[in-house]
Amino acid sequence: MAYEITQDYIRTGNSRPGQRINTVRFIVSHDTGNPGSTAYGNRNYFDRQQPSASAHTFIDDKYILEIIPLTEIAYHVRSNVTADNRLYGANANSAAIGVELCHGGKINFDDAYDRYVWYHAYLCERFNLNPKSDIVAHATLDPSRRTDPVGILRTHGISWSMFIDDVAEAFQNFNGTQTPSQPSKPPQQTAPAPNRVTKGTTVKLPIGEGSSGAFVRDIQQQLIKAGYRLPRYGADGVFGEETENAVMRFQRDHNLAVDGLVGQVTLSKLQQVNQQRISAPDFPLPSGILRRGDQGESVRQLQRALKQINYNPGTVDGIYGPRTEDAVRRFQSMYAALKDDGIYGPNTRKYIRMELDD
Ligand SMILES: [Zn+2]
Incomplete structure (x- = not known):
C-alpha cells in the first residue's frame, strides 16, 4: 500500500x-x-477555531495529514498529568508527537487503521x-479523563x-531490520525531512487501465471530488475506460501530459x-x-449544500419539505454526535461544513 504524508499546516495561533520541539522522545x-x-x-x-489544544497529525482513510510541523510542539495532553514525566522524563507537549485516528461516520476503519499503524512506524x-x-x-497518560485510542481500537477488536x-x-x-529490543535509544539522528514520503510503497506508479484496488478507489474519489464525475461505475476500485477518460479530461484541463495514466x-x-x-466558500x-x-434563501443555501455532499434534498426550491427534512436526517444519522431529528441547527451545520470542506 502506498502511503503519502500530506503536509498542510494550520496557521500559527x-x-x-510555533515553539520548537527539542527532541522527539515518544509518540502519543x-x-x-x-x-x-x-x-x-x-x-x-x-485552523479556524484555534482552540488551545491540537495534535500534529490526523489520519483518516484517505489522508495522513500533518497539520503542525513535527519540529514544533502541539498541546495534545493536559500538561498537569504526571505519567509522561514518570515514563519518559518529559512533558508530552514538549517531547512527543501527537497522532490522531479519525474514525466513525463514513470513514473506513481498516483503511484509516492501516495508515495509522504505518505512520507510527514511520x-x-x-x-x-x-x-x-x-x-x-x-x-x-490521562486515565481519569481519556480512553483514546484504546477504546476505539477495542471496538474494532x-x-x-x-x-x-x-x-x-x-x-x-x-x-528491513529488527525492532530494536533494548529500550535505550541511540543518539538522535538528523531527521530526513522529505516533503512527501512514499517509502513503504508497494503500489507502483503510474497506474492505468486494468489496475484495481483501494488505491484506485482513492483516485476515483478524488476525481469525483475534483468535479470529474464517473456516472456509470462511480468509485468502484476498478480502473476502466470511464476512469481513464476522466483522468485524461483532468490532465487536459490542467495542462498535464494527456496519457490517461x-x-x-x-x-x-x-x-x-x-x-x-x-x-x-462556494456553499x-x-x-x-x-x-x-x-x-x-437560507433553506435554499442548506439545500444546495446537502446536494453538494450527495444528500439529495429534492428540488432546490427554498422550501423545507419532507425531502429536505429526510436529507438532513440521513446526514445526521451518519454522525453519532448528532440527533437524527431532521432539524438543522449549529451542530448539524458544523458537520455539514466539515463534509463540504472534505
Ligand atoms: Zn487524546
Whole structure:
C-alpha cells in the first residue's frame, strides 16, 4: 500500500504556538473522539477555531495529514498529568508527537487503521524510537479523563498490544531490520525531512487501465471530488475506460501530459486541486435553526449544500419539505454526535461544513 504524508499546516495561533520541539522522545496515540470527523475536517476546524489544544497529525482513510510541523510542539495532553514525566522524563507537549485516528461516520476503519499503524512506524524510524517502548496511549497518560485510542481500537477488536505489534511489524518492513529490543535509544539522528514520503510503497506508479484496488478507489474519489464525475461505475476500485477518460479530461484541463495514466504528477495535481477547493466558500451555510415548514434563501443555501455532499434534498426550491427534512436526517444519522431529528441547527451545520470542506 502506498502511503503519502500530506503536509498542510494550520496557521500559527493557539492551536499552533510555533515553539520548537527539542527532541522527539515518544509518540502519543489519540483518536479524535469525534465520530465521522475527517482529517481535513479537523485541520480546518483547528485552523479556524484555534482552540488551545491540537495534535500534529490526523489520519483518516484517505489522508495522513500533518497539520503542525513535527519540529514544533502541539498541546495534545493536559500538561498537569504526571505519567509522561514518570515514563519518559518529559512533558508530552514538549517531547512527543501527537497522532490522531479519525474514525466513525463514513470513514473506513481498516483503511484509516492501516495508515495509522504505518505512520507510527514511520515516526519510529524517523525519530529513532522503539515501537515497543516509545508509543503511549493518551488513555495511559490521562486515565481519569481519556480512553483514546484504546477504546476505539477495542471496538474494532484490536487490543493495545495488538496495535503495538502491528506497528512493530510495519517498522520491521520499513527498514528491513529488527525492532530494536533494548529500550535505550541511540543518539538522535538528523531527521530526513522529505516533503512527501512514499517509502513503504508497494503500489507502483503510474497506474492505468486494468489496475484495481483501494488505491484506485482513492483516485476515483478524488476525481469525483475534483468535479470529474464517473456516472456509470462511480468509485468502484476498478480502473476502466470511464476512469481513464476522466483522468485524461483532468490532465487536459490542467495542462498535464494527456496519457490517461496516474503518475506522481497527476496525483499531486489532483490532491492540490482538491485542497484548493477546500478554501473556496462556494456553499455558505445559514446560521440559526431551520426545520420543516421554513422557507426562504437560507433553506435554499442548506439545500444546495446537502446536494453538494450527495444528500439529495429534492428540488432546490427554498422550501423545507419532507425531502429536505429526510436529507438532513440521513446526514445526521451518519454522525453519532448528532440527533437524527431532521432539524438543522449549529451542530448539524458544523458537520455539514466539515463534509463540504472534505
Ligand atoms: Zn487524546
